[in-house]
Amino acid sequence: MTLIERLPSAPVLPAPVLATARLQLRPLQSEDASTIATLANDRRIAENTARIPHPYTLADAEGFLHYLEESESETAFAITLADDALIGICGLRTKPRQAPEIGYWLGVPYWGHGYATEAARALIDHAFEDLGLERLEAGARVSNPASRRVLEKCGFQWNSVVLLRIHAIASSAPIDRFRLDRGLWASLKSWGKARRVA
Numbered sequence: 177m178t179l180i181e182r183l184p185s186a187p188v189l190p191a192p193v194l195a196t197a198r199l200q201l202r203p204l205q206s207e208d209a210s211t212i213a214t215l216a217n218d219r220r221i222a223e224n225t226a227r228i229p230h231p232y233t234l235a236d237a238e239g240f241l242h243y244l245e246e247s248e249s250e251t252a253f254a255i256t257l258a259d260d261a262l263i264g265i266c267g268l269r270t271k272p273r274q275a276p277e278i279g280y281w282l283g284v285p286y287w288g289h290g291y292a293t294e295a296a297r298a299l300i301d302h303a304f305e306d307l308g309l310e311r312l313e314a315g316a317r318v319s320n321p322a323s324r325r326v327l328e329k330c331g332f333q334w335n336s337v338v339l340l341r342i343h344a345i346a347s348s349a350p351i352d353r354f355r356l357d358r359g360l361w362a363s364l365k366s367w368g369k370a371r372r373v374a
Contacts, residue, residue: 194253194298194301199294200256202256204241204254210237212265213233213236215283215284216228217233223342223345224281224317228281229343230344249269249271250267250269255291264283264286264295265281267279267280267299268299275310276312278296278300278303278312280296292326296326300312304358304361310358314355315351316354319349328354330356331360331364335353335355336353338351
């Protein structure tokens, strides 16, 4: 059963642990709330995501983790280094009558090291290989070329520009929309397969 086919009464299966060369993507835990709050409490992160408020408090992080526990449409992973230090979050969200969407953010000290691309590739592999999805979508603010590059390196193709409400700026902003289908992903598998460790 794929994430899209899950019935409202179906139990939410625990997310697997995905490993890459430098990272591990593991299920989020309540103990992560403090680190999430510290990393996400940066205006540069909030302004480039749709749902992260600024300032971002411990209560916001705890609320997000509670939301994930109850959600049947969203799965999120802690992006961690080899020593289990949490450096960001990535996830997959489904919406009715739309392709599932990936999203990600990293704490500012971890920008510019290729971690976002590495995590996104592991998440994409999981979506196509383990969940059997046929297409993914993603978005990046027009003013965020680094996130655009991550998506393009992962094989996403630009699709359109839309206006999306950004919580942190209390306004709408233009978002580049991207899509990746299973066929294109399969042809780009030279990036290296993420390993499932649990």
